[in-house]
Amino acid sequence: MDAPAEGPVEVPAEEPAEEPVEEPAEEPAALCDAADPSLIACFAFEGDPGDGSQHRFKPEQAENLSYEPGKGGQALRVTRKSSLRFRHDAAWAAPAMTIDVWINPASLPKSGRYAVIDSGGKPSIFLTASGEIRCTMGVERNVPYAVVPGEWTHIxxxxxxxxxxxYVNGVEIDRSSSGAVLASGEQPIFIGSEEPSGKDEFDGLLDSLRVFGRTLAPEEICAAAGGNAC
Structure with missing residues (x-):
């Protein structure tokens, strides 16, 4: 007797593959974290010269300032007639310090120097006519580096x-022994010009200027510089 014919075997349908779930991208950390107790001052320059740290420093003098598209958002445009000054505050009297900033000079000094930030000589950052970055805290150091006008450089x-x-663009280019960070006395803080004369004005854009009462770790500096070459 023949066996009954078997009917078609039903193959269970494959369930559609699950689409990979993309993790939401982490938002970049805010430039000015007012909850960070080590942040002495922070200037995003988003249309005003105010400080975004917990101290909320207000300028004593802010003249002939303007704002243009910057490294992130807006940047401060400094010219020969600009003036941005802050009174001395005890918060600046820190045994350790980091100043980091994006600069985009429209030109380089033909003689003398351009001030990025200055407080009685130290702490300070200048560009010199001889093609150097002058970094001064415990010691004055003139470090050769070819800053290019019209390009953004992180210092x-x-x-x-x-x-x-x-550090320049996230890479350490100079290291030396150092004394105390601050000069004696209570010098005000000048941004974009020399203290106390108001001369040696920077020519160009400044952005994302921060002052910390500690030394940033190399990876923090690399991240602030965009993390491309470090």
Missing amino acids: ACLSDGQTQSL
């Missing part, structure tokens, strides 16, 4: 009171 000058370092 970080830091000292723990014993060792001073200069």
Whole structure:
């Protein structure tokens, strides 16, 4: 007797593959974290010269300032007639310090120097006519570096009171022994010009200027510089 014919075998349908779930991208950390106790001052220059740190420093003088598209958002445009000054505050009297900033000079000094930030000589950052970045905290160091007008350059000058370092675009280019970070006395803070004369004005754009009461770690400096070459 023949066996009954078997019917068609049903093959269970394959369930559609699950689409990969993309993790939401992490938002970049805010430039000015007012909850960070080590942040002495922070200037995003988003249309005003105010400080975004917990101290909320207000300028004593702010004249002939303008704002243009910057490295991130807006940037401060400094010219020969600009003036941005802040009174001395005890918060600046830190045994260790980092200043980091994006600069985009429209020109380089033909003689003398351009001030990025200055407080009685130290702490300070200048560009010199001889093609150097002058980083001064515990010690004055003129470090050769070819800053290019019209291009953004990230600078970080830091000292723990014993060792001073200069980073450009996230890479350390100078290290030396250092003394105390601050000069004696109570000098005000000038941004874009020399203290106390108001001369040696920077020519170009400044953006994302921060002052910390500690030395940033190399990876923090690299991240601030965009992390492309470090």
